[in-house]
Amino acid sequence: MQSVRDRLEIILSRLANRAADEKVYTKRYAGAARAAADASDARRKAGVSLGPLDGTILSVKDLFDVAGEPTTAGSLILATAPAATRDAMIVARLRQAGAVIIGKTNMTEFAFTAIGDNPHYSTPGNAKDASLIPGGSSSGAGVAVGEGTSEISIGSDTGGSVRIPASLNGVVGFKPTARRVPLGGAYPLSATLDSIGPLACNVTDCAAADAVMAGEDPGPLQPLSLAGLRVGIARGIVFGETQAEVTAAFGACIGRIERAGARVVDLPIDDLIAEMRLATKRGTIASMEGAEVHADWLAAGAPVLVDPHVTGPLSRALAVPASAYIRTIRRRGELVLAMAQRLEAIDVVALPTVPMVAPTIAAMAADEALRDKTEGLLLRNTQVANQFDLCAISLPMPDMALPAGLMLMGRHGEDRYLLRVAAEVEALLAG
Incomplete structure (x- = not known):
C-alpha cells in the first residue's frame, strides 16, 4: 500500500x-x-x-x-x-x-x-x-x-x-x-x-x-434499499432553461432509480419558490446579511480593490431598511415550515444541480448580461436548499461529455439519511 x-x-x-x-x-x-x-x-x-x-x-x-x-x-x-x-x-x-x-x-x-x-x-x-x-x-x-x-x-x-x-x-x-x-x-x-x-x-x-x-461519529454509512424510496421531482421553475444534455442525463438517472424500486412522484413547489422570491425582492438574505458584515467599508465608499460584482449587490443591500430585513427573515421562517410540511410526502427531492454544463471563462468576461443570466441559473436550483433550510448533495451524472450533477435534497436535519440514500444512488449510477 x-x-x-x-x-x-x-x-x-x-x-x-x-x-x-x-x-x-x-x-x-x-x-x-x-x-x-x-x-x-x-x-x-x-x-x-x-x-x-x-x-x-x-x-x-x-x-x-x-x-x-x-x-x-x-x-x-x-x-x-x-x-x-x-x-x-x-x-x-x-x-x-x-x-x-x-x-x-x-x-x-x-x-x-x-x-x-x-x-x-x-x-x-x-x-x-x-x-x-x-x-x-x-x-x-x-x-x-x-x-x-x-x-x-x-x-x-x-x-x-x-x-x-x-x-x-x-x-x-x-x-x-x-x-x-x-x-x-x-x-x-x-x-x-x-x-x-x-x-x-x-x-x-x-x-x-x-x-x-x-463532531459526530464518522462510522460507515449503513446500507439501505432504494426499493420503496419516495423520490419527489420538483418539475416547474427549477427545470426551466435546462440544457438538453442535462435534461437527458437527469432523466436517465431517474429512470435507473425508478427501476431499482423507488417510487417517483411529482412534487410541486413552484408556489413556495415564488413566495420566497417575493419575500426577498427588496434584497436577498445573503446580500443583506453580507452588507452588514462589510458595512464599515461599504459606508466609507467601496475600495477600488473589491470586485464590482461584489460591491454592487452589497451596496444596494446596505440601503435596505432593517424593517424589511426583519420581515424577510420572519417570512422565510414561515416558508421553511410550509416546505417541511410539503416534504412529508416524500423521502428525497431530485432535480438537476444546475441546468447547464460549464460555459467558458472568456464568454463570462466578454458579456456582462450573459454573465448575470448564467449566475442566476447556476444559483436557481441549489439555493432552494439554503432558503428552505434543507440538506442537499450533488452527485456526478454518468455518460456526459462535460460534467453536470444530480441533486438530492433531504429534510431539515436528516443529513445522515440523505448521505445513505446518496451512497446507494451513487453505486447504482456507477453500475
Whole structure:
C-alpha cells in the first residue's frame, strides 16, 4: 500500500511544477503536511488509526482561519488583516482526525458569486477543461478534487457554493443542514444561510468529513434499499432553461432509480419558490446579511480593490431598511415550515444541480448580461436548499461529455439519511 507521504509528494510535485501559474491554491503547507503525513504513516505501522480521515490529503477554502496568518476570503483588502490566533473549529477537528491539510484553495471574493472568477488571485480553470469556469464560490475546492490535488476539499455553501463547483467539475459536493457544522473561524457571508460542506470523489469521503466537522461519529454509512424510496421531482421553475444534455442525463438517472424500486412522484413547489422570491425582492438574505458584515467599508465608499460584482449587490443591500430585513427573515421562517410540511410526502427531492454544463471563462468576461443570466441559473436550483433550510448533495451524472450533477435534497436535519440514500444512488449510477 502506498504511504501517505508518497501520495503527498506526488501532489506537491505537481503543484511545484506549476507554481508560477498556480490558480487553484492560494496557500500551500508543504512542511506541515509532510509532518502530518509522516505521523499518519507511523500510526499505520503501529496499527493505530484516528479514523477514516487519518492520512487523507485535504484542502480548505480560503475563508477558514489557520493560526498564524490572515484569512483573506479571496480579497486583497484582508491580505494585511491581523493573523488568526487559532484554527477554525472545523480545521482543528480535521487535524485531530488525522487529515493532512495541504493548503488553502482559491475562491470568489467574500464567497459572493457563483461563476468562480476572482480578479485578484486569478480564476482556476475547470478540472475537465481549463478554459471553462469552475463554479463558485468554492472554485478552487471543486477543481482541486476534480484534478486530484486534494482527496477532500472543504468549502462553504450559502446558495450553492459547494454544489455548483461539484456539479461543474464532476465531483460529489454535500451541503449539510445549516448550523449542524460549527461556523467558528469561518469568514461569514450570511449567518442565516452559511453551511460548511465537503467536496470529494465519492459519498463515503464526504460523509466521513462531514461527521468529523459536525463532531459526530464518522462510522460507515449503513446500507439501505432504494426499493420503496419516495423520490419527489420538483418539475416547474427549477427545470426551466435546462440544457438538453442535462435534461437527458437527469432523466436517465431517474429512470435507473425508478427501476431499482423507488417510487417517483411529482412534487410541486413552484408556489413556495415564488413566495420566497417575493419575500426577498427588496434584497436577498445573503446580500443583506453580507452588507452588514462589510458595512464599515461599504459606508466609507467601496475600495477600488473589491470586485464590482461584489460591491454592487452589497451596496444596494446596505440601503435596505432593517424593517424589511426583519420581515424577510420572519417570512422565510414561515416558508421553511410550509416546505417541511410539503416534504412529508416524500423521502428525497431530485432535480438537476444546475441546468447547464460549464460555459467558458472568456464568454463570462466578454458579456456582462450573459454573465448575470448564467449566475442566476447556476444559483436557481441549489439555493432552494439554503432558503428552505434543507440538506442537499450533488452527485456526478454518468455518460456526459462535460460534467453536470444530480441533486438530492433531504429534510431539515436528516443529513445522515440523505448521505445513505446518496451512497446507494451513487453505486447504482456507477453500475
